[in-house]
Amino acid sequence: MQHITNQPDSGLLLELVRMKMPFGRYKNTILCDLPVSYLEWFQRKGFPDGKLGMLLQTLYEIKLNGLEGLLKPIKNMKVG
Secondary structure, three states, X not given: OXXXXXXXXXXXXXXXXXXXXXXXXXXXXXXXHOOHHHXXXXXXXXXXXXXXXXXXHHHHHHHHOOOHHHHHHHHOOOOO
């Protein structure tokens, strides 16, 4: 049985602040820097399959609910 918590997956959040959009109008833009309008477009048209789609859906929910503050400290972390 999988244990469900209310804690965000830190690995997922790290990917949102480090991974770049691999295609399209915002190619090479870090995912967390994508505009809400672009995420809304995906919401209407359909998110891509796989990991990228899951990350974009997660980011959409974060921005939709005004939780972008969760990403700022992670984005500003020094990677050692």
